[in-house]
Amino acid sequence: MLLYYTVNIIISRILLKIMNIEFLLSARFDNRRVIPTQDRLFKAIVSSLNEVNINPLVMLSEFSIIEDGNTLIYSFHPSSDPIYFEFKTDTLFITISTGTFGAGYHRFIVGVLDRIARRLDIEFKENDAHKDPSGYFRNRNFEELKKFFINSLANYAQMLITHHDNGFSNFMISMPYDYPLIEKSYFALSALGYWGKNWFTDFADANEEVRLSMSEEFFIWNNEEMNAKFWFKSFISLIWLYYPFREIIDDKERTMYKKIMYSFQESYKKDPSLKYPWDILIDIAHYLDDENLARFIESKKNTHQPSAEIGFRLENARYSIAAGFTISLPMRMNIFKNNKNLIEFKDINVYIAMQVYSFANDETDVIMEYVLKQIDIAGEDKGEELDIKVKSSNIQSIVYEKELEDDDYIITVAAAAKKLALLAWFTYTGKENRDKCIEAIKSIEVEN
Known part of the structure; x- marks a missing residue:
């Protein structure tokens, strides 16, 4: 049984890399400018990324520095891959991964890096061997970017179907790399829950118009703006990935509960009519000792709506x-x-x-x-x-x-x-x- 899980996870990781969209950028501090120390540069980057006008997702973001001090890891969203900043001699290198989060996130990351470049008075250039495969870093055409993501998903869907026909399953899509192996049978899962084979078959066979509609289900952030659906999918993904359905037992958990509630509130302000998981939200408000918020959610709860069955941490x-x-x-x-x-x-x-x-x-x-x-x-x-x-x-x-x-x-x-x-x-x-x-x-x- 353990070998079965191991083989499946290897296949799943390989397929995730195929779907993922990764590219490298670099910027050189030339002799006309004072070359910063690594510590000062990282502090300047973090300080800038903690400003709402540069990073509107600051309430969901966090950062860390690898022990050797050479790499700054900045996570804009708990459900997405982080961005890696590395400083060597006089050059800042950045590794960006955006594929399974959506075109809107890809556009957002490029825009944030534009603002960082202006703040630091540098210019980012693509690595010749690892350019942005979507072309967006060069042409800034969002409609073409969306088409690229949809076509990538169609190719990915066909790969999943082929591998399943060859005996594999339990595909993990858009998941944290070290996420544990859930002990149940499924076709695929992502940060937005479980996905059946029929969904990917339908997507692969669909025309362009239907694919556009279906891609709105799959990607967390597929449009330019941070609309209600983005914030809704944000907190839904956090519940699926991280919510343990119990009281808080450490500070890291408390921070995650707050991020869930922050995303919910942003979503509700933009569209109160969405199908919110009211019972889960009420519990989280109680666990945060926010009785005013709990009463507010209770007052908005739709009693006719069935309870949402979401959350990997029930497994x-x-x-x-x-x-x-x-x-x-x-x-x-x-x-x-x-x-x-x-x-x-x-x-x-x-x-x-x-x-x-x-x-x-x-x-x-x-x-x-x-x-x-x-x-x-x-x-x-x-x-x-x-x-x-x-x-x-x-x-x-x-x-x-x-x-x-x-x-x-x-x-x-x-x-x-x-x-x-x-x-x-x-x-x-x-x-x-x-x-x-x-x-x-x-x-x-x-x-x-």
Whole structure:
């Protein structure tokens, strides 16, 4: 089963790159100008991009700098690929990816970079080997840009159909690259939900007029203006990708909830008649402790409208731990990777910590003996050994459980495979959460 998921995700990633529209720009600070330091340049770029008149999406944007300090990553929208800025010697390089978000976003990014260029008094030029394939950076013809996106989607649809006919499925389109593998069968999914094969077949067979209409469903931002549909699809995509359907458990999550509500409010101001997921929005307002907003949404709720069934984080997914170990968990859990060998998962009443070790020895009995000694060195009571094992035949496992205070429990898992070991601690509150921990333990696998 794991091999099936792995092969499907490789095919899916390849197809995503085919659909994606990526190009490179550069601008040189010549001798007539003072060449800035990298730190000052990045600060100037971020400062400019945090201005509403330059970046109207500033309320949804965020940035980070890669550890070596050479690359600034700026995300304009949580559902889109970020832009990469790299400064070498006297030249600023930019990598732009826009394909699966839509023609409107492509136009927006080029416009923002125009304003950045004027602010910095530089001129961006295309890389000869990686020019804007749509031609928009050169000709600025938006109607031609829309046609390019529609034709690209038609070609992409045909590729999906062909690969499905060859036995592949579960295609991930316009998804964050490290998005987990959802454990259910589907034809395709994107930031706007699940898509059936018939939709892509109909699109590939449609005439130009019908394709134009259908493309409005597929792309988040397909028009020039930031209209109600753009803002509506923005918060719908954020719910599909990131909303865990529970209370807030960290600051990053609180920020995402605020972005959902901001996009909803922008959409509602422009068109209150759209089919809003009222129940979800009411819950988010409560989780943000914004009772005034919750009452406002309650007052606008259409009681005759059925509840919207959206959100990938209602599903289970298979997550990579480290060194080939994987585990199946509810997607509502948040993930934290402190280093390449330690990973944590957090939910309201469940906390999981996992540590992976590697060995030169491939004898699982010897590895298991070592791991158990490490547990004993800590000197804490492991509790009682449970009659529970990891299902994978490639893994030897021992599981202990101990009751703590205030209805808290901890399950300790020692697992050994060839040249690898896993130590895991499942802490949960309330016996009603025990089964999900046990099922997760049983699901642990290791890639050969």
